[in-house]
Amino acid sequence: xxxxxxxxxxxxxxxVMTPQLQQAIKLLQLSNIEVGAFVEEELERNPLLxxxxxxxxxxxxxxDAPVDHGQDDGTTAAAxxxxxxxxxxxxxxATSWRTGDGRVGGGGSDDLSGLEQTIAGKISLYxxxxxxxxxxxxxxxxxxxxxxxxxxxDEAGYLAMDLAGAAQTLGCSLALxxxxxxxxxxxxxxxxxxxxxxxxxxxxxxxxxxLDPVIAILLANLEVVARRDFAKLRKLCDCSEQDLADMLxxxxxxxxxxxxxxxxxxxxxxxxxxxxxxxxxxxxHVELNSDTLPRVLANERYYAEVQSGTRSESERTxxxxxxNSANWLVKAxxxxxxxxxxxxxxxxxxxxxxxxxxVAYMKPLxxxxxxxxxxxxxxxxxxxxSNKFMATPRGIFELKYFFTASIGSTGDGPAHSAExxxxxxxxxxxxxxxxxxxxxDDIVEALARDGVAIARRTVAKYREAxxxxxxxxxxxxxxxxxxxxx
Numbered sequence: 001x002x003x004x005x006x007x008x009x010x011x012x013x014x015x016v017m018t019p020q021l022q023q024a025i026k027l028l029q030l031s032n033i034e035v036g037a038f039v040e041e042e043l044e045r046n047p048l049l050x051x052x053x054x055x056x057x058x059x060x061x062x063x064d065a066p067v068d069h070g071q072d073d074g075t076t077a078a079a080x081x082x083x084x085x086x087x088x089x090x091x092x093x094a095t096s097w098r099t100g101d102g103r104v105g106g107g108g109s110d111d112l113s114g115l116e117q118t119i120a121g122k123i124s125l126y127x128x129x130x131x132x133x134x135x136x137x138x139x140x141x142x143x144x145x146x147x148x149x150x151x152x153x154d155e156a157g158y159l160a161m162d163l164a165g166a167a168q169t170l171g172c173s174l175a176l177x178x179x180x181x182x183x184x185x186x187x188x189x190x191x192x193x194x195x196x197x198x199x200x201x202x203x204x205x206x207x208x209x210x211l212d213p214v215i216a217i218l219l220a221n222l223e224v225v226a227r228r229d230f231a232k233l234r235k236l237c238d239c240s241e242q243d244l245a246d247m248l249x250x251x252x253x254x255x256x257x258x259x260x261x262x263x264x265x266x267x268x269x270x271x272x273x274x275x276x277x278x279x280x281x282x283x284x285h286v287e288l289n290s291d292t293l294p295r296v297l298a299n300e301r302y303y304a305e306v307q308s309g310t311r312s313e314s315e316r317t318x319x320x321x322x323x324n325s326a327n328w329l330v331k332a333x334x335x336x337x338x339x340x341x342x343x344x345x346x347x348x349x350x351x352x353x354x355x356x357x358x359v360a361y362m363k364p365l366x367x368x369x370x371x372x373x374x375x376x377x378x379x380x381x382x383x384x385x386s387n388k389f390m391a392t393p394r395g396i397f398e399l400k401y402f403f404t405a406s407i408g409s410t411g412d413g414p415a416h417s418a419e420x421x422x423x424x425x426x427x428x429x430x431x432x433x434x435x436x437x438x439x440x441d442d443i444v445e446a447l448a449r450d451g452v453a454i455a456r457r458t459v460a461k462y463r464e465a466x467x468x469x470x471x472x473x474x475x476x477x478x479x480x481x482x483x484x485x486x
C-alpha cells in the first residue's frame with residue numbers, strides 16, 4: 001500500500017463565540033447599575049450612540065404596541081431610532097395573573113416609590129464629633145490635639161492611631177494627649193475613641209453607671225464570654241448565676257461599633273432590577289425597574305450625515321464599525337431586558353405561594369426548572385439570576401434566593417424547600433420554652449410528623465448556618481436568664 005498526498009474537501013459545523021456574542025453574555029450577567037456604567041463608557045467612545053431624551057423616549061413609547069398580560073415576550077422593541085430606549089413610564093412588558101387561591105400577596109403596598117430613598121440630612125460621625133469638640137474643648141492646645149485624634153478614628157468610632165506617636169507628631173507630652181483622649185471618650189455616642197473592644201464596652205458601661213470591679217473582670221475575659229463558658233466565668237468573677245446573668249444582659253445591650261450609626265456609607269440601599277407589585281385585578285404585576293435601565297439610541301440621521309461626508313476608505317470603515325457597534329448595543333440591551341423579565345416572571349409564577357403566605361410555603365426550585373419552562377439553557381438562567389435583585393411586598397431578595405434544594409417527604413406528598421425547612425426549624429426554636437429546649441433529634445421527630453424527611457445531621461447543619469447554639473448551650477442560657485425565649 002503506497003502513501004500519496006491528496007486533497008480532501010469536508011464540511012463541518014462549529015460554534016464560534018464572536019466578540020459581540022461574548023459581550024452580550026457579559027451584559028446579561030451584570031446588574032442594572034453595572035450595565036449603566038458600561039453604557040456610559042460606550043457613550044463616550046462611540047459618537048453614533050447617544051442618550052435618549054425625554055421626547056424620544058415618549059415617542060418610542062407611543063410607537064410600541066400594547067403588551068398582552070401573560071405573553072412570553074417580556075418587552076417590545078422601540079421603533080425608529082430609539083431601539084433600546086426605555087422610558088420611565090414604559091411597563092417593559094409588565095404582566096399580572098391571579099394567585100392559586102385568588103388572593104394577592106399580603107403585607108405590602110402598591111406604592112414602592114420609596115425603595116431608593118436615602119436618609120437626607122444625616123451628618124457623618126466626623127462632623128458629629130467635630131461639633132462637640134468645638135463646644136467641649138476651648139483650650140487652643142487641647143483643641144489641636146483633639147482635632148488630630150479625630151482624624152484617626154475609623155468608621156466604627158475606634159481610635160486607629162497610636163497615642164504616643166500622635167503626641168510625638170504634635171510635639172506635645174503624652175500626658176496631655178492622654179488627658180485629651182479621656183475628654184474625647186466622654187463624647188456622644190458612648191464608646192467612641194476607644195482603642196479596643198474592651199475599652200469601648202467599658203466606656204458604655206461607665207456612662208450607664210454599671211462599670212464595677214466584677215464586670216471589669218468579665219470585660220477582661222471576653223474570649224471566655226464568646227465561648228459561652230459560664231462555669232469558668234462564674235469562677236473568675238466569683239459570683240452567682242443570677243449576677244452573671246445580669247452582667248451578660250448588660251453586655252448584650254451595648255453597641256460594639258457605636259460609630260456605624262453615623263456613617264451614611266453603611267446605609268446601603270439594594271436597588272432592585274425587577275419590581276413585583278400586587279395587581280388590582282388580583283395576582284402580581286411584574287416589571288423591570290426602568291429607573292436603573294440606560295436609555296440609549298443609535299442616531300441614524302447623524303450616521304447618514306457623517307457617512308456622506310467620508311472621503312477615504314479608513315473613514316468609511318471607522319463610521320461603519322461604530323454604527324454596527326451602536327446597533328448591536330441597543331439590540332443587546334433590548335434582548336437582555338426581555339430575558340431578565342421572562343425569567344423573573346417565571347420565578348414569580350413558580351414561587352407564587354411564597355409571595356402570598358411567606359417563606360414557609362416556598363417551593364423547591366432549581367435552574368433547570370426555569371430553563372425547561374422557558375426553553376433556555378441553564379447557563380443563561382444562571383447569568384440572569386446573578387447580581388439581580390427583586391423587590392416584592394415581602395422585601396428585596398436576590399433572584400438566587402428563590403432557588404432552593406429539595407428535601408423529601410415522609411409520605412407520598414410533595415417535596416419541601418430547604419429554605420422553608422430552615423424557617424420552620426428557626427420558628428420551632430424561637431417558640432421553645434426555658435424548660436422545653438428541643439434537641440436536634442426532637443426537631444427531626446417534629447418535622448417527620450409534619451411530613452418532612454430530614455436527617456439529624458442536616459438539622460444540625462441548618463441550625464449552625466443560622467448561628468443557633470446547640471440545645472445544651474441554649475438550655476444553659478435559659479437557665480441563666482431565667483426567662484422563656486418564646
